[in-house]
Amino acid sequence: MLVDSIAALGRGVLDSLTRLGRGHLLLADILRGSGEIFRHPRLLGEQIVNIGVLSLLIVGVSGLFVGMVLALQGYYVLNQFGAEESLGVMVAASLVRELGPVVTALLVAGRAGSALTAEIGLMKATEQLSGLEMMAVDPVRRVLTPRFYGGVLAMPMLAAIFSAVGILGGYFVGVGLLGVDDGAFWSQMQAKIDFAEDVVNGVIKSLAFGIVVTWIALFQGYDSVPTSIGVSRSTTRSVVHAALVVLGLDFVLTALMFGD
Amino acid sequence: MKDNGSRSKAPGASTPAVTTGDSQPAASPRVPKPLVRIRGLTYRRGSLVVFEDLDLDIQRGAVTAVMGPSGTGKTTLLKLITGQLRPDAGSIEVDGLNIQGLDKPQLFKLRRRMGMLFQSNALLTDLSVFDNVAYPLREHTDLSPSMLRKVVLLKLEAVGLRGARDLMPSALSGGMARRAALARAIALDPMMILYDEPFTGQDPISMGVLIALIRHLNDAAGLTSIVVSHDVRETASIADYLYVISQGRIIAQGSPAEVEADDSEWVRQFMGGLPDGPVHFHYPGPPLAQDLLRRSAA
Ligand SMILES: Nc1ncnc2c1ncn2[C@@H]1O[C@H](COP(=O)(O)OP(=O)(O)OP(=O)(O)O)[C@@H](O)[C@H]1O
Ligand SMILES: [Mg+2]
Numbered sequence: 001m002l003v004d005s006i007a008a009l010g011r012g013v014l015d016s017l018t019r020l021g022r023g024h025l026l027l028a029d030i031l032r033g034s035g036e037i038f039r040h041p042r043l044l045g046e047q048i049v050n051i052g053v054l055s056l057l058i059v060g061v062s063g064l065f066v067g068m069v070l071a072l073q074g075y076y077v078l079n080q081f082g083a084e085e086s087l088g089v090m091v092a093a094s095l096v097r098e099l100g101p102v103v104t105a106l107l108v109a110g111r112a113g114s115a116l117t118a119e120i121g122l123m124k125a126t127e128q129l130s131g132l133e134m135m136a137v138d139p140v141r142r143v144l145t146p147r148f149y150g151g152v153l154a155m156p157m158l159a160a161i162f163s164a165v166g167i168l169g170g171y172f173v174g175v176g177l178l179g180v181d182d183g184a185f186w187s188q189m190q191a192k193i194d195f196a197e198d199v200v201n202g203v204i205k206s207l208a209f210g211i212v213v214t215w216i217a218l219f220q221g222y223d224s225v226p227t228s229i230g231v232s233r234s235t236t237r238s239v240v241h242a243a244l245v246v247l248g249l250d251f252v253l254t255a256l257m258f259g260d
Numbered sequence: 261m262k263d264n265g266s267r268s269k270a271p272g273a274s275t276p277a278v279t280t281g282d283s284q285p286a287a288s289p290r291v292p293k294p295l296v297r298i299r300g301l302t303y304r305r306g307s308l309v310v311f312e313d314l315d316l317d318i319q320r321g322a323v324t325a326v327m328g329p330s331g332t333g334k335t336t337l338l339k340l341i342t343g344q345l346r347p348d349a350g351s352i353e354v355d356g357l358n359i360q361g362l363d364k365p366q367l368f369k370l371r372r373r374m375g376m377l378f379q380s381n382a383l384l385t386d387l388s389v390f391d392n393v394a395y396p397l398r399e400h401t402d403l404s405p406s407m408l409r410k411v412v413l414l415k416l417e418a419v420g421l422r423g424a425r426d427l428m429p430s431a432l433s434g435g436m437a438r439r440a441a442l443a444r445a446i447a448l449d450p451m452m453i454l455y456d457e458p459f460t461g462q463d464p465i466s467m468g469v470l471i472a473l474i475r476h477l478n479d480a481a482g483l484t485s486i487v488v489s490h491d492v493r494e495t496a497s498i499a500d501y502l503y504v505i506s507q508g509r510i511i512a513q514g515s516p517a518e519v520e521a522d523d524s525e526w527v528r529q530f531m532g533g534l535p536d537g538p539v540h541f542h543y544p545g546p547p548l549a550q551d552l553l554r555r556s557a558a
Binding site for chain 2: 126127134
C-alpha cells in the first residue's frame with residue numbers, strides 16, 4: 001500500500017520531468033527553425049494577425065474595465081490624502097508595469113493559446129503532422145515556429161493596447177465621473193512615468209510572457225495524446241499551466257526589475 | 261484486371277510459399293537488388309512485441325502486399341520503412357540507404373521519393389484539394405504558377421478529381437478523400453508509394469477504381485508499390501507478391517496463387533475469412549453460462 005503510493009509518486013515526478021525535458025527539446029527545435037521566418041515572412045505575418053485578432057476584442061474590453069476600476073479604487077485611496085491629482089500616475093503605472101502584461105498574458109492564454117493547442121493537437125490526431133513529415137516538410141519549422149514568433153510578437157502589442165485602453169478608461173472615470181482635474185491627470189502622468197523604468201520593463205515582461213504562453217500552448221498541442229479526450233485535456237492544461245507560469249514568472253521579473 | 265499468371269516473373273515467384281517459422285526471404289542472386297530490404301527487424305511497444313526478427317524484401321517495379329489481421333503492425337511496418345519510427349533491432353534499407361543511419365536532411369531527401377497514403381488520408385484540412393496536391397510541389401520544386409497548375413490538374417485528372425479541385429477536404433466523401441490523398445502522394449513522382457489500407461470504407465465502385473489506379477500507377481510510371489491491407493480478395497487481385505504477417509512474424513509469402521494454395525491452418529483461416537480457427541473470434545474469458553449466472557459483485 002505504502003510502497004504503491006510511493007511508486008505512484010515517483011512515477012508522477014518522473015513523468016513531469018520527462019515532459020519538461022521534451023518541452024525544452026521542442027523549444028530548441030522551434031528556435032533552430034527560426035530561419036524559416038525569414039524564408040517565409042508571410043507565414044509569420046499571418047500568425048501575428050491570427051493570434052492578435054483572436055485576442056484583440058477581449059483584450060480591449062478587459063483593458064477598458066480594468067482601467068475604470070483602477071480609477072475608482074485609486075481615487076478612494078488617494079482622496080484620503082488629498083492626492084487625487086496623482087490618479088493618472090497611479091492608473092498608468094499599474095497598467096504599464098503590471099496589469100497590462102499580466103492580464104493580457106492570461107487573456108491570450110485563454111483565447112489564443114487554447115486555440116493553438118487545439119489546432120496543433122487536432123493536426124496531430126488527424127495525422128496531418130505525420131503527413132507533412134512524409135512530404136519531407138518539417139512540421140516543427142513549418143507549423144510551430146511561425147506560430148511561436150507570432151505569439152511572442154503579438155503579446156507586447158496586445159499589452160500596449162490593453163494599457164492604452166485602460167488609461168482611457170481611467171480617464172473617463174477619474175476626470176469625467178469623479179471630477180479629477182483634466183490637466184493634472186495627464187501632466188502628472190507625463191512627468192512621473194519613466195520610459196526606461198516603466199514602459200521598457202513592461203514590454204520586456206510581456207515579451208517573456210509571450211514566450212512562455214505560446215511555448216506552453218504549442219507544446220501541449222504537439223505532445224497531446226492523439227484522441228478527442230487527449231486534445232481536450234491538453235487544451236485545459238495549456239491554459240492552466242500558462243496562467244500559473246505567467247503569475248509565477250511575473251513575481252520573479254517584478255522582483256528583479258523593481259525590487260530594490 | 262490482369263491475371264496473376266502474366267506477372268509470374270514477380271520477385272521470388274519461384275520460391276514456394278513458406279510457412280510458419282521459416283521466414284527466409286525470397287532473394288536469389290539472379291533477382292535484382294530489392295528496393296526495400298528488411299533484416300532481423302525487431303520492434304516493441306512497451307511490453308508488446310510488434311515485430312520479432314522479421315526479414316522482408318520489396319522488389320522494384322512490383323506491387324507487394326502485406327496482409328495480416330488488425331493490430332499486427334502493418335501501419336507500424338510502413339512507419340518503420342519511412343523512418344517515422346525507429347526499430348529496436350535490425351536494419352531497414354531503402355534503395356541501398358540504411359534508414360537508421362540517415363540524419364534528418366538525408367531522410368527528408370529520401371522521403372521526397374516516397375509517397376505515402378495514410379489510413380486517415382492526412383489531408384491538410386485548411387487547404388483545398390488543389391492546394392493539398394500543390395503543397396509538396398510548392399515545397400520542393402520551383403515550378404512557375406502556370407506550370408504548377410498544369411501538374412496539379414494532371415495529377416487530379418489521374419485520380420478523377422479535377423472537377424473537385426476547389427472543394428475543402430471536409431466536403432469530400434471518404435472515397436474522394438482517399439483519391440485526393442493519392443494525388444498528393446504521387447505529386448512529386450515518387451519511386452515508391454506506400455498504401456495503408458487503401459480499400460477500407462470504400463464502396464464497390466471506388467474500390468474497383470482504386471484497385472485499377474494502384475495497378476495502373478505502378479505499371480505506367482514504373483513505380484514500386486507496397487499495399488498494406490486486410491482486405492484479402494482485393495489485395496490478392498493486384499499484388500505480384502504477398503506477405504502474410506501475424507503476431508510479429510511472416511507466416512506465409514509468395515505469389516497470390518501460392519499463398520492461396522498454402523495449406524497451413526492459419527493461412528487458410530485468414531485467406532478464407534473463416535470465423536474460427538487458430539485465430540479465435542472470442543477474446544479469452546470464462547464460459548458464457550458461467551459469466552451470465554455469476555452474481556455481479558457491483
Ligand atoms: N502509439 C502507440 N502506443 C502503443 N501501442 C501502439 C501504438 N500504436 C500502435 N500500437 C500497437 O502496435 C500494434 C500494431 O499497430 P498498427 O497500427 O501497426 O496495426 P495495424 O496492423 O496497422 O492494424 P489495422 O489493420 O487495424 O490498421 C497494435 O497492437 C497497437 O496496439
Ligand atoms: Mg493500420
